[in-house]
Amino acid sequence: MTDENHLLPAEPIQRQIARELYQHAKDLPLISPHGHVDPLLLADDQPFPDPARLFVVPDHYVTRMLASQGIPPARLGVPSVDGSAVETDGRAIWRLLAENWKLFRGTPSRLWTEKVLADVFGITTTLGGGTADEIYDELSARLAEPEYRPRALFTRFNIEVLATTESPLDELQAHAKLAADGWGGPGGRVITTFRPDNLVDPDWPGWAERVAELGVLTGQDVGTYAGFLAALRSRREAFIAAGATSSDHGHLTAKTLVLDDADAAVLYRKALGGGAGEQDAEAFRAHMLVEFARMSLDDGLVMQLHPGSVRNHNRDLYQRHGRDTGGDIPSATDYVHALRPLLDAHGTDPRLRVVLYTLDETAFSRELAPLAGGYPSLYLGAPWWFLDSPEGLRRFRETVTETAGFYNTSGFVDDTRAFCSIPARHDVARRVDAGYLAKLVAQGTLPLDEAAETIADLAYHLPKRVFRLDGQA
Amino acid sequence: MTDENHLLPAEPIQRQIARELYQHAKDLPLISPHGHVDPLLLADDQPFPDPARLFVVPDHYVTRMLASQGIPPARLGVPSVDGSAVETDGRAIWRLLAENWKLFRGTPSRLWTEKVLADVFGITTTLGGGTADEIYDELSARLAEPEYRPRALFTRFNIEVLATTESPLDELQAHAKLAADGWGGPGGRVITTFRPDNLVDPDWPGWAERVAELGVLTGQDVGTYAGFLAALRSRREAFIAAGATSSDHGHLTAKTLVLDDADAAVLYRKALGGGAGEQDAEAFRAHMLVEFARMSLDDGLVMQLHPGSVRNHNRDLYQRHGRDTGGDIPSATDYVHALRPLLDAHGTDPRLRVVLYTLDETAFSRELAPLAGGYPSLYLGAPWWFLDSPEGLRRFRETVTETAGFYNTSGFVDDTRAFCSIPARHDVARRVDAGYLAKLVAQGTLPLDEAAETIADLAYHLPKRVFRLDGQA
Amino acid sequence: MTDENHLLPAEPIQRQIARELYQHAKDLPLISPHGHVDPLLLADDQPFPDPARLFVVPDHYVTRMLASQGIPPARLGVPSVDGSAVETDGRAIWRLLAENWKLFRGTPSRLWTEKVLADVFGITTTLGGGTADEIYDELSARLAEPEYRPRALFTRFNIEVLATTESPLDELQAHAKLAADGWGGPGGRVITTFRPDNLVDPDWPGWAERVAELGVLTGQDVGTYAGFLAALRSRREAFIAAGATSSDHGHLTAKTLVLDDADAAVLYRKALGGGAGEQDAEAFRAHMLVEFARMSLDDGLVMQLHPGSVRNHNRDLYQRHGRDTGGDIPSATDYVHALRPLLDAHGTDPRLRVVLYTLDETAFSRELAPLAGGYPSLYLGAPWWFLDSPEGLRRFRETVTETAGFYNTSGFVDDTRAFCSIPARHDVARRVDAGYLAKLVAQGTLPLDEAAETIADLAYHLPKRVFRLDGQA
Numbered sequence A, B, C: 001m002t003d004e005n006h007l008l009p010a011e012p013i014q015r016q017i018a019r020e021l022y023q024h025a026k027d028l029p030l031i032s033p034h035g036h037v038d039p040l041l042l043a044d045d046q047p048f049p050d051p052a053r054l055f056v057v058p059d060h061y062v063t064r065m066l067a068s069q070g071i072p073p074a075r076l077g078v079p080s081v082d083g084s085a086v087e088t089d090g091r092a093i094w095r096l097l098a099e100n101w102k103l104f105r106g107t108p109s110r111l112w113t114e115k116v117l118a119d120v121f122g123i124t125t126t127l128g129g130g131t132a133d134e135i136y137d138e139l140s141a142r143l144a145e146p147e148y149r150p151r152a153l154f155t156r157f158n159i160e161v162l163a164t165t166e167s168p169l170d171e172l173q174a175h176a177k178l179a180a181d182g183w184g185g186p187g188g189r190v191i192t193t194f195r196p197d198n199l200v201d202p203d204w205p206g207w208a209e210r211v212a213e214l215g216v217l218t219g220q221d222v223g224t225y226a227g228f229l230a231a232l233r234s235r236r237e238a239f240i241a242a243g244a245t246s247s248d249h250g251h252l253t254a255k256t257l258v259l260d261d262a263d264a265a266v267l268y269r270k271a272l273g274g275g276a277g278e279q280d281a282e283a284f285r286a287h288m289l290v291e292f293a294r295m296s297l298d299d300g301l302v303m304q305l306h307p308g309s310v311r312n313h314n315r316d317l318y319q320r321h322g323r324d325t326g327g328d329i330p331s332a333t334d335y336v337h338a339l340r341p342l343l344d345a346h347g348t349d350p351r352l353r354v355v356l357y358t359l360d361e362t363a364f365s366r367e368l369a370p371l372a373g374g375y376p377s378l379y380l381g382a383p384w385w386f387l388d389s390p391e392g393l394r395r396f397r398e399t400v401t402e403t404a405g406f407y408n409t410s411g412f413v414d415d416t417r418a419f420c421s422i423p424a425r426h427d428v429a430r431r432v433d434a435g436y437l438a439k440l441v442a443q444g445t446l447p448l449d450e451a452a453e454t455i456a457d458l459a460y461h462l463p464k465r466v467f468r469l470d471g472q473a
Helices: A012-023 A039-044 A051-055 A060-068 A090-099 A108-120 A132-143 A150-156 A173-180 A207-218 A225-241 A261-272 A278-299 A315-321 A340-346 A362-372 A390-404 A419-442 A448-466 B012-023 B039-044 B051-055 B060-068 B090-099 B108-120 B132-143 B150-156 B173-180 B207-218 B225-241 B261-272 B278-299 B315-321 B340-346 B362-372 B390-404 B419-442 B448-466 C012-023 C039-044 C051-055 C060-068 C090-099 C108-120 C132-143 C150-156 C173-180 C207-218 C225-241 C261-272 C278-299 C315-321 C340-346 C362-372 C390-404 C419-442 C448-466
Strands: A030-032 A159-163 A246-249 A302-305 A354-356 A378-380 B030-032 B159-163 B246-249 B302-305 B354-356 B378-380 C030-032 C159-163 C246-249 C302-305 C354-356 C378-380
Touching (some): A012 A419, A012 A448, A030 A419, A039 A150, A051 A090, A051 A132, A060 A108, A090 A132, A150 A159, A150 A419, A207 A225, A207 A261, A225 A261, A225 A278, A246 A278, A261 A278, A315 C340, A354 A362, A362 A378, A362 A390, A390 A419, A390 B390, A390 C390, A419 A448, B012 B419, B012 B448, B030 B419, B039 B150, B039 B173, B051 B132, B060 B090, B090 B132, B108 B419, B150 B159, B150 B419, B207 B261, B225 B261, B225 B278, B246 B278, B261 B278, B278 B302, B278 B340, B340 C315, B354 B362, B362 B378, B362 B390, B390 B419, B390 C390, C012 C419, C030 C419, C030 C448, C051 C090, C051 C132, C060 C090, C060 C108, C090 C132, C150 C159, C150 C419, C207 C225, C207 C261, C225 C261, C225 C278, C246 C278, C278 C302, C354 C362, C362 C378, C362 C390, C390 C419, C419 C448
Parallel strands (some): A246 A302, A302 A354, B246 B302, B302 B354, B354 B378, C030 C159, C246 C302, C302 C354, C354 C378
16 A cells, blocks of 8 residues: 655655545545546456556657667557567566656656555565566456446446547447447546547648548538538537537647638538648648537637647657657746737637646746636646646646645546556656645645645536536536 | 734745745835836825725736636726716725635735735734625724824835836926925825836827826927927926936836937838828837936936836727726837947946836846846846746845846835835835745855845845935936 | 855755765766866966966856956956957956956856865965955965876866867867877876867858868868768768767757758858858758768767857957857747757657757756757756756756656766866756755655665766766667
8 A cells, every 4th residue: 555645845844734635535525527548448347468468568758768668669569550560478577667667767657556556456575576576466356357448437437427539530429339238428437538539630741531431421522521520420429428518629739720611611511622831731720629628609619729849759669669659848837928819719718728838837927827716718738748747747736736726626537547556646647736835725725624625626616517528517 | 013024935944044045135224216106196195095996907917817717897987988887986896805805815906905904004803705805994094093094004005105107298397396395306205107108109099199298297399209208307407406316217128229310200100190101100119228228317307117018918908997907918128129229329328227127037047137137228127017926036145136136126116006015015025035035044045144234235225226216327 | 274164055954864865975086078267277287377367268158247347357367359458467367257256146156266276285274355365375386286287176176077179170189198198088087078160160260261171181172062061071980989979069050951962062051152042051950960960870979969069159349258158148049849849850750869959948857858858869968058957957856857757867966167167067957956855855756775876876976877978878
């Protein structure tokens, strides 16, 4: 079990306050409205495969760190694009992790892994070359037991709701099965999220083909812009029927643009014809964010914006192993100018709700907190990806709170495909928030009872409300 | 009364040192060389209106936070541009604040408000829905008493000098009355600041009309560029006669540009004729900063630069309620390239003094501290606006001091229109500086006696000297 | 002697842990693979001149701070470009420093100076106007003693290896003398670094003349691009023979560009002919970084990149006193796009090693840690220049470690021309790292024994390995 003082301030006065505050959050159910867990995991409820396939192969935080010290992803079992052989021996992969465990000192990957080993699997042996096999065997044994199946863990983790993320082209069959089993659908335990990036980005290879597929799926004439919008609306309805309360948008920039219908239609046809240049593509993506905002005014989906990641930066990695394998790198991201067209149009409309994320921390005090602290439609999501870490979470509160307060933030939201790490991630956030609030209490700027209410809001009530999981608009 | 440990480090060793250091600063007079208090307040010395008009209506920190959670500014009594009705019942407005008080947890607005309630009005009841009326009544009673009139408070607050900020078009009648009463004029308690933005920004609606007004006011022929400069020089003289020791410049960027007189004159005429494009307008503003610097070489006004705020970002708010109502948002701001023309021309002239502010914290360690730590003409102003907060003040010292030291900063300068909050703001800065200096003492990098001298300099001697309020050049 | 708790956390629990960790690092030899000490200092082993010429005249940290408060560099003995008189009285210069010592409160210059005075010269009297002469006399007396000669100090400082930095045009005579004395050459105590900036930057006045000089020195036909490359390769060989294990590159930006040989040759000839515009010059520099990377694949030199400094920003200072006198100012620096061409070409080649530095801290969490934590070729250098300070070092660990871990950083590397300050700088870094690691231990995220191994790696083993000073590829 994790030390009760884990991640709390070392200074005794603040530690004592933080411990007390943490008690108000630690047993609250987990709200996970933005995740990347494969819904089939819970739909099928099959046992997890071996430890390597649970902890290493699909986790790009882990594989990128090992790659950064010269261990090729193929040796870690990361599937290759061309089908060439990669390591398949789970034990060999696990040993590579264990032998290089010191690379992860000071990283959240180590933190999460150790918490999962201890809190989920009851393993407190320190990982290393000498203990790799022993831990592998113990993990394998546990994974074969019924109480380590996904649904059992879901219940044990005290997850109240978990949103997965799907393309509009996904037919949501896993979610249908979940609904049939009483686990899914509106208000259900496992819901979906509408993520249309691959349908609105003409730069993404295969875009026109996917648009055509959308037409087939919806029966709309996607040869016209109006038909394209109708098709997207129809998929949003299907997603809402599968429980979705939000959409998600991960463009390179946060740019938004208001085009009139005629101009948008021209751009759409140009893109469909393959004639869209880089600027056309950016304009189309920017305009589509405004279109999605308008759809949200009608259907109530909360928009999430995740801009600023330069995808597939590591070309060699991309060519060998494809997308989402650890090769994305953040870049400087403007919000103040980029969001202005959207906000001019709908920023004070009470029906609009947009949750903003960033990989560029400089935006927190300069742009994001002032924006969220001024516009009724805007909320700040939790520190994302590389920033979902103890120091990242601390800096977020320190740079955001004084301008935006706590109640213009979404509360903690994990963003993981690593199902078993969900409780660990929430626990880290709760502990860091306890430490931050303890500082305010110790310095005399917040009474203890208000701090206690606040930590519960950040851990549970806020994400539930902000993502419209409480059944309210 | 505020807890004596308020905002000091929680850790006992540093807290003890910080308490001792704070003693060296806490009773020093307040120097407020850059504020936005209405001079009529002190000229007329009328009682403050009701609590809502003191604490809520004119404070855009407060109204924007409430707006961010869906409370329209009209319900808070913020005047409308079109004259449409807004809430006028002070008690109703006050209740809205009290009922939503939790939104301000962790913000400086809460800090300042509670300090004002406690330290100025002796009210320590916690604000909330249940106590709103009681506090409103108590405040109203106090405000009717003579010792709560502005001049009485000014004396009680131990303000040595307060600068207000006026446009060159202001005829300075309030300041004339103050001077007649022995409160104003050169070396007086209430002085003015020369803020010519609305006369040098062709993009600002009504610019040409204001220039014409300047011509009438000064008797100069503002149809020519030379006449325009002469008119500005003449207003600077009038401002200096009303006690001004500084000018203030709040452009979107920090860009400076040296044009020769002929080119400047061409640009001026083009702008007057309404033909200036966006780039022309920026060039004109940039050049005028250099012109003002040249005037400073002659007349000794300290220049303050406040760049980087995107004004009226919230269009809906701007259209309903006008400027300065909480709709401005910071943006990334370059100094290193922007200031180069000015610095090339006059950066090492011992007569020039420029105080630089920022809303973009990234500039502190990267550009501003290196600039102020190298050029004799440059000083860094205190953390401004969204950054005038405990964490903002702490980060300022942490990112600036190692490169620029303490003596290239201006010491603390508030920037408020909320007269009653002035002591609270200075006290917060003194406490945060005490904490920062205590860390240096505790870590063995600064002896206690030098830290004590430093905190007094930051609180009092430095702003007095940097803003030429000590009668020295 | 320095207080044993110097710079360690004030909080007792962390301080105790930090003290223990510091013991594991404090006596390790110093690895200094990137410095600017004049190699003649050690080749000739003459006594240091007077205290002013040791502590003030050549130290632009010191002279810029004094200049920022109006003391002209000429009064500090900084040589003038036009040969006009500057102060030559060391005692007068020293007094200026002493009388203005308070300007350095909170700066690393003060920290280093006091540590050098105490730890190297045994002087613990506080510097000030009243003690200036006494300290000057004491220092002068010590400097005349044989144990204060450079080689004796080198040994006493426990420096294992010191790299100086030379232009390819340097004939490396000082290094030849060092080698002859058993101090230099491959694996020696004093080695060189290949710094070709002044040969690849067509914007740098005199470039074509220097290229011609390179031709003479190497016997290559530098009239052709192929000859130019061959000449550079030949100088790299000479540098490697003088012990070099790395090259160093200090361009304004981090831009890289892959040109084919024909295009590069065109650009080269255009530049040689004086016809290269600003963009051509930048393209040439960017391309040459890729050429140097290719040479590194063959000869194994580790590349160091130091981008982002706007050189000679202070024009007046530059015109009076020339380069490297304190007039450079950092600017915002992009890495993610700038490095992409180089990384696309060679980023996962196991032979390439690039150490990245920055003066723009915003890049640490946003770009540099993600890059170094993903590419096998990339390491992050220690905080550089204005960031080589207690707060700068702390922020580096806080913003980098969670994404890149410790083992994608180079460990501590000083970057100084002030030979006597080398031990002080390493000691500061060891103490700050002890404090950072102590926090991890106190918060339960890193066991003490692993923290102890880590601090020794950061202080000694990592720089030795990363800069290929261990004889391994």
